[in-house]
Amino acid sequence: MPFIQNTPDDQREMLAAVGVKSLDELFEGIPAELRLKGPLAVAAGISEDSLWKELKQLASWNSSGAGGSFLGAGMYRHYYPQVVDALQGRQEFVTAYTPYQPEAGQGTLTAFFEFQTMIAELCGLEVANASMYDGCSAAAEAVIMAANLTRKRRRVVVSRGVHPHTRRTLKTYLEWTGLECIEVPLGEDGKTKWADLVDADCCALLVQSPNTLGVIEDTSAAAKLARDAGAISIQSVYPISLGLLKSPGEAGFDIAVGEGQSLGIPTACGGPSFGLFATKQSFVRKMPGRIVGQTEDSQGRRGFALTFQTREQHIRRAKATSNICTNNALMALRGAIYLAAAGAEGLREVASHSLAKAQYAAVEIESLGGFSLRHTSDACFNEFVVDCPVPAAEVNRAIDAAGMIGGFEIGRWYPELGPKALLLAFTELSSRDQIHSLLRAMDSCKSRIPVG
Amino acid sequence: MNKDLLLFEKSRPGRRTLRLGELDVPAARLDALPAGSLRETPPKLPEIGELELVRHFVRLSKKNVSIADSFYPLGSCTMKYNPLLNESAAAIEGFRDIHPLQDPGRLQGALAIMKRLEETLAAITGLEAVTLHPAAGAQGELAALLVAHKHFARMGQSQRTKVLIPDSAHGTNPASASLAGLTALEVKSGPDGLVDLADLESKLGADTAVFMITNPSTLGLFETNIARISELVHAAGGLVYMDGANMNAIMGIARPVDFGVDMMHLNLHKTFSTPHGGGGPGAGPICVTAELEPYLPAPRIVENDSGLHLDYDIPHSIGMLRGFAGNFGVLLRAYCYLRRLGAEGIQRVAENAVLNANYLRVKLRDAYHVPFDSICMHEFVCNNRNQREQGVHTLDIAKRLIDMGHHPMTIYFPLVVNEAMMIEPTETEAKETLDAFIEDMLQVAREAEENPERLHAAPCTTPVGRLDEGRAVREPILRYNFSD
Amino acid sequence: MRPTDRHYLSSHEWIKISGDNAVIGITDFAVEELSSGNEGDLVYCDLPEVGRNLEESETFGEIESVKAVSDLNTPLPGEVVEINSAIEDHLEILSDDPWDRGWLIKIRLADKDTSKLLDAAAYEETLASHS
Structure with missing residues (x-):
């Protein structure tokens, strides 16, 4: 049997030691009427080589867009150096448990400490935790933390530019908290039109920049709005963009959250990635998730351990700051290796290449005629909305026919943008050739415009 | 050279691992972006060449105890083999x-x-x-x-x-x-x-x-x-x-x-x-x-x-x-x-998980108190009742096991057993691994009688000894301090 | 025998009444339980603001060790008039002297009825059932 090493002889010996006659006898504590009578309705097992063949076939039913992909909308395909796979893939990292025994987990703990430092630096804030599940749940937990910090305030003000999955996750987490969640619309320029909702009853303001339409928000103004009202300000970030764009800390935010996928993690059909979470040191006691701290052993050697554990569910139980236990540690390790490989200069390079590709594509798309950018590319980072002359789904089909993965039909999330709106994303991996293939595919759609 | 330096301490200006190729389109027009949207201070990320990066994380990996190198009977966590396929x-x-x-x-x-x-x-x-x-x-x-x-x-x-x-x-x-x-x-x-x-x-x-x-x-x-x-x-x-x-x-x-x-x-x-x-x-x-x-x-x-x-x-x-x-x-x-696994394999998993756990239980129950000593499922709980008089706590037993090359069991959980040790071997372990663990556990029990100090001092083979976790909360250092 | 000049809760708080006021703290047993005998393991104590009105048995704060946390409950209702702020930075005082220097808060009593509280002997009895 795969993965089981006990031989029939081993089993006999062990059963005798236990004092039972059969494996079946070990389960006599389960009342007979509760025992399964026949075999499970599951297919018979297969060998490793058969499975490998099956996997290859299943994988071939998926398209990985080898000819190029312009799909972002929350997950982005960036290049990561091969050291990321090789180092993160080491079995000593992969097969270890949460380092509750610090002496046996200094590798993971040290890496988390470095991760926390790099995420805090990236966000321009003081401290970060050792990861959340993903960007959406990190944002929801940040809002709950803000409500706990501001006690009686009940209103959460959220920009409609925040990723719809984040907004839906937030709504789910807040369902029974008594907190009121108000969505603020985007203006014609694609930026959030903050109304007078950020007041003395507001506990949290949540904005995403660049937002889901790719538009860079006026983050300093949003943070100030919250600060003036005594509310907690939260920015959801696209970490790659922070190689160039103003950090949440510089803009004056109290908390930064974000989807960590772009930091060296493949898109993998939506996960696993990790959620990043950074804030001020004074808020640490209300922060969700694991935190690693530096300390010493009795000989004065530097060491690292999980700290502030009394916030967590295994100690504080019903009163914990969050129910999170398993986090996304290994993906955070990937993020740490990626950030260390890039350094500030490498990150800036990735960000500026991504921006350059988007700016180049924007000019070329507008010059096709029939296609126009909803917001000027000067307002955007690496992603923007294109208004197509035909339904976006049709444009995507043409891109698909050319062996590429098209953009996101953004009208599905923002009906107000209509069915012809297409969200296109560019990264350093979008080559000039790919962009021109994209342009040809888009151009070919013009001929399909119905006459009259 | 100190092999235990952090990335930030190994950092040298100008080094890096990730370098992109030539840009095949015109450079980004940063001045076109909205006023005030650019970052003013770059993040202090480490500047590391590829070899140092590789050595850093390889060395860190060696400071972990993992299933791939050690028995890991962490109760309630089911630390079974993770197939490489x-x-x-x-x-x-x-x-x-x-x-x-x-x-x-x-x-x-x-x-x-x-x-x-x-x-x-x-x-x-x-x-x-x-x-x-x-x-x-x-x-x-x-x-x-x-x-x-x-x-x-x-x-x-x-x-x-x-x-x-x-x-x-x-x-x-x-x-x-x-x-x-x-x-x-x-x-x-x-x-x-x-x-x-x-x-x-x-x-x-x-x-x-x-x-x-x-x-x-x-x-x-x-x-x-x-x-x-x-x-x-x-x-x-x-x-x-x-x-x-x-x-x-x-x-x-x-x-x-x-x-x-x-x-x-x-x-x-x-x-x-x-x-x-x-x-x-x-x-x-x-x-x-x-x-x-x-x-x-x-x-x-x-x-x-x-x-x-x-x-x-x-x-x-x-x-x-x-x-x-x-x-x-x-x-x-x-x-x-x-x-x-398929239908049959799934059942074999449960059978062998339960067999392995019971085998450990009967072999350890004379040395360690097992409060609920009947046929168990995939794990069982014992504690330090027999060792307490010598001043030996469950924590000491766990730390000594690290020196013996095992990851400790889950300790101090569940809360309903005083100073619990929760042991779950899983089905993927071989009998000889269990036997070696049993021998070491019995050795620890003997040491608790004869030389409890040895247990209090454990672990001593690890990169660091027992850490001052109180200090980590009272004087929190949650990130590298660059001014040092 | 623990001090007989005060009353206790089974959750290990003590209250010592003098006139209209009372001082509240936690017992040596609580300190020992939290810190497993290692005073360095006590890490944090959160005390209420002066002026807060506490209802009967209300939780007024928390005390933490590295791996445990315990609510602090008031044995009797009243208004917080003073807190022992020295404790917050010097938790070792609690191990050294939980009965006197280790007091936590002083309240102006809203009710002096101690009939529901334990005396020292009754508290000792609850401890006996612990071990």
Whole structure:
């Protein structure tokens, strides 16, 4: 049997030691009427080589867009150096448990400490935790933390530019908290039109920049709005963009959250990635998730351990700051290796290449005629909305026919943008050739415009 | 050179590993961006050349104890072998480089894997509907409690706000209850370690929403009264939730649906062999009865004429708990594992997990006190009662085991046993590994008698000795201080 | 025998009444339980603001060690008039002298009825059932 090493002889010996006659006898504590009578309705097992063949076939039913992909909308395909796979893939990292025994987990703990430092630096804030599940749940937990910090305030003000999955996750987490969640619309320029909702009853303001339409928000103004009202300000970030764009800390935010996928993690059909979470040191006691701290052993050697554990569910139980236990540690390790490989200069390079590709594509798309950018590319980072002359789904089909993965039909999330709106994303991996293939595919759609 | 320097201490200006090629389009026009949108101070990320980067993380990896190098009998965590095939599977381009929002017609392989995994988990638990959406066990608990909360609200029974939880439960249970807007209420364990039925009955009532039970329990005991418990909870109008953390003991042997369970989560990173990764990622699918299916989180995997697709628009759903469908990379690994095992293999897993645990129990029970010393499931709990007089604590025993080359067992949990040691060998360990562990445990027990100081001083073979964890809270250093 | 000049809760708080005021603290047993005998393991104590009105048995704060946390409950209702702020930075005082220098808060009593509280002997009895 795969993965089981006990031989029939081993089993006999062990059963005798236990004092039972059969494996079946070990389960006599389960009342007979509760025992399964026949075999499970599951297919018979297969060998490793058969499975490998099956996997290859299943994988071939998926398209990985080898000819190029312009799909972002929350997950982005960036290049990561091969050291990321090789180092993160080491079995000593992969097969270890949460380092509750610090002496046996200094590798993971040290890496988390470095991760926390790099995420805090990236966000321009003081401290970060050792990861959340993903960007959406990190944002929801940040809002709950803000409500706990501001006690009686009940209103959460959220920009409609925040990723719809984040907004839906937030709504789910807040369902029974008594907190009121108000969505603020985007203006014609694609930026959030903050109304007078950020007041003395507001506990949290949540904005995403660049937002889901790719538009860079006026983050300093949003943070100030919250600060003036005594509310907690939260920015959801696209970490790659922070190689160039103003950090949440510089803009004056109290908390930064974000989807960590772009930091060296493949898109993998939506996960696993990790959620990043950074804030001020004074808020640490209300922060969700694991935190690693530096300390010493009795000989004065530097060491690292999980700290502030009394916030967590295994100690504080019903009163914990969050129910999170398993986090996304290994993906955070990937993020740490990626950030260390890039350094500030490498990150800036990735960000500026991504921006350059988007700016180049924007000019070329507008010059096709029939296609126009909803917001000027000067307002955007690496992603923007294109208004197509035909339904976006049709444009995507043409891109698909050319062996590429098209953009996101953004009208599905923002009906107000209509069915012809297409969200296109560019990264350093979008080559000039790919962009021109994209342009040809888009151009070919013009001929399909119905006459009259 | 000090090999223990942090990345920031190894950093030298001008070095780096990631360098992109020449830009094939005009350079970015930064001045075109909105005024004030650029970063003023670059982040202080390390500047490291590739070789130093490799050495740094290779050296760090060697400071970990992992399943790949050591026996890891961490109770309740099911640290079984993580098949390497599954890692290779996740690296196949057609799985690794696919985007969750691409045309479902171009995702049929991934969707088929998720659908088949749902079906297999439904067969194992006997529950009709499965979602793979939750990111981890705790998020699965939250999802299920939100399902229950919504269900009762729709049934006009909003007064059902209490979640009854045995005192031996994982902390995530009460924490999830709070997050779901419900109130956790503790149910006592009886002297046999099982749920105290009288205490449960006295707490059941018109305000009961859910009874959460870990079965087998964290004491490694099968809850023999489970059917009766379910009857009582159902008679009171409540739902039965099973925490499936310990499913490794009973899969293929018994199905939760036959216990009267209405909903449960599974930990793919425990029972189904996906690696723990130093704390995650995991996946916490939940399985529910047909009655509760309409409330499951979005998206659901559904089939129509053009094949499988993700439906994000589920009218009565509790909503989303995270982005996209789920941790596909984890789901894929679990799929591979179950495909290798098949129906028979699944049953063999449970049998050998239980055999290995009982073998350790009988071999250790003379040296260590086993408070509930009967046939156990996949794990058992002992403690330091026999060693306490020598001033030896459970912590000392655990730390000494590290020096002997084992990862310690789970300690100080469950809370219902004083200074507990919770031992779970899993089915993938060979008898000779168990024998070596037994020998070392007996050696530790002898040392506790003869030389307790040796235990107090442990571990001494590790990169650091016992750390001052109090100081880590009183004088928190949570990030590298660059001014040093 | 623990001090007989005060009353106790089974959750290990003590209250010592003098006139209209009372001082509240926690017992040596509580300190020992939290810190497993290692005073360095006590890490944090959260005390209420002066002026806060506490109802009977209300939780007024928390005390933490590295791996445990315990609510602080008031044995009797009253208004917080003073807190022992020295404790917050010097938790070792609690190990050294939980009965006197280790007091936590002083309240102006809203009710002096001690009939529901334990005396020293009754408290000792509850401890006996612990071990």
